[in-house]
Amino acid sequence: MSETQNPTVHPVILSGGAGTRLWPMSRKAYPKQLLPLETERTMLQETALRVAGGQFSAPTIVCNDEHRFIVAEQLRAADIMPKSIFLEPLGRNTAPAAAIAALAVGADDPDAIILLLASDSAIAKPDVFRNAVEIGARAAAGGALVTFGIPAPTPETGYGYVRRGAPIPGIEGCFQVDSFVEKPDRETAERYLAEGGYFWNSGTFMFSASKFLAELERFEPDLLDACRNALADGTKDLDFFRLDREAFAQCPSLSIDYAVMEHTASAAVVPADMGWNDVGSWAALWDIGNKNDDNNVTYGDIITKNVKNSYIRTDGRMAAVMGISDAVVIVTDDVVLVAGRDDAQDVKSLVDRLEREGRTEHLRHTTVYRPWGRQRAVDKADRFEVKRITVQPGARLSLHRHQRRAEHWIVVSGTAGVTRGEEKFVLGENQSSFIPSGVIHRLENAGSTPLEIIEVRTGRYLGEDDVERLDDAYGRTCE
Numbered sequence: 171m172s173e174t175q176n177p178t179v180h181p182v183i184l185s186g187g188a189g190t191r192l193w194p195m196s197r198k199a200y201p202k203q204l205l206p207l208e209t210e211r212t213m214l215q216e217t218a219l220r221v222a223g224g225q226f227s228a229p230t231i232v233c234n235d236e237h238r239f240i241v242a243e244q245l246r247a248a249d250i251m252p253k254s255i256f257l258e259p260l261g262r263n264t265a266p267a268a269a270i271a272a273l274a275v276g277a278d279d280p281d282a283i284i285l286l287l288a289s290d291s292a293i294a295k296p297d298v299f300r301n302a303v304e305i306g307a308r309a310a311a312g313g314a315l316v317t318f319g320i321p322a323p324t325p326e327t328g329y330g331y332v333r334r335g336a337p338i339p340g341i342e343g344c345f346q347v348d349s350f351v352e353k354p355d356r357e358t359a360e361r362y363l364a365e366g367g368y369f370w371n372s373g374t375f376m377f378s379a380s381k382f383l384a385e386l387e388r389f390e391p392d393l394l395d396a397c398r399n400a401l402a403d404g405t406k407d408l409d410f411f412r413l414d415r416e417a418f419a420q421c422p423s424l425s426i427d428y429a430v431m432e433h434t435a436s437a438a439v440v441p442a443d444m445g446w447n448d449v450g451s452w453a454a455l456w457d458i459g460n461k462n463d464d465n466n467v468t469y470g471d472i473i474t475k476n477v478k479n480s481y482i483r484t485d486g487r488m489a490a491v492m493g494i495s496d497a498v499v500i501v502t503d504d505v506v507l508v509a510g511r512d513d514a515q516d517v518k519s520l521v522d523r524l525e526r527e528g529r530t531e532h533l534r535h536t537t538v539y540r541p542w543g544r545q546r547a548v549d550k551a552d553r554f555e556v557k558r559i560t561v562q563p564g565a566r567l568s569l570h571r572h573q574r575r576a577e578h579w580i581v582v583s584g585t586a587g588v589t590r591g592e593e594k595f596v597l598g599e600n601q602s603s604f605i606p607s608g609v610i611h612r613l614e615n616a617g618s619t620p621l622e623i624i625e626v627r628t629g630r631y632l633g634e635d636d637v638e639r640l641d642d643a644y645g646r647t648c649e
Contacts, residue, residue, distance in 0.1 A: 274380030294445025319369025
């Protein structure tokens, strides 16, 4: 193929969403794209590696502000250097995120070809995926707005569909879009399967920056103006670009399908049997998982007896399961979920209930990741809380103070550098320090190995918002 047929492709990875149907592992502060659900790598890492090298440029990432340090660290661990990481101050669906990316990438090259990817889809056939991208890139260079259609093996009611139209001349394997179809009922989905020509809409798109922006100007000019302002008034923050909150809040919350694809006359589809799965439920992970002789998919320390056709996962403690079939069992530090496999799509209703009742188990895990390391809740009762804190080599917490709690630090391993008021000193293994309330303090790793400490908080209020930061290497003002 000529160089014209193989233009450089600019991957844009959208890492928003909460993944509530994969609760209790996926939570608002640590959603499914940041978890190693399919392989030992996280879904974000798998997505980034899928579009690394060859015809692909460095990826652009659009993510939730709250996840910025986790996203950056996971990319670093996968040896991926992103072109940019844009921080959304609040969720506004995929159309504004796509507009931000098109504006940013298009500023350097208006004809740049963008591949818009969700960070939480599994692709079992990467070679088929790359071949489809080559076809889509040629169509996008010719002015098409491309979606990728997944041949439907079953009459699935949980996906939107795209109907194939006439072939696009000169680009084998690419077709005009006849129509987009909303999620159908069972009878309609069965008819689609019988008729042929219908594909699941994968939510992966390809277009030139200039063409997408021109269509967005036609159909959603207010959205595009808000995105321009969010970029113009945004600020550089360490390795990130923080979109202006007030401007971005003016964006209507629209998917790229509703905003552009269902209205444009330039929509095209590349059908590709790439082994796509949106990993939208525990049942979906059972579908794509490696099954044992009893047709079970298991992860972790698990003992089973008379268990069949089930998905069982534990993140540490042993799970003993017996006498059930077609079930989902998920064990975390603080939650155990047991559900029928067919009911697993409805886990979101449990998350909604937790939110209505003012609980926090849907928001965060017992382990919380920070740019300097992580902290894990060990025990908590009235007026005390115990945490296990890990600080990575070369990292340090902010210089801060608490008005309503005191802290006791006990070094388990490593070397701690401690600032306490006017004092600065070093603690080794089995040594400890007491930080009274109201005293300015800082903890840092003064050694070459991870620092592990046990922190005991005592006081009348133990919330994370009781912190006054005076200096922070990561630019934070709150947790």
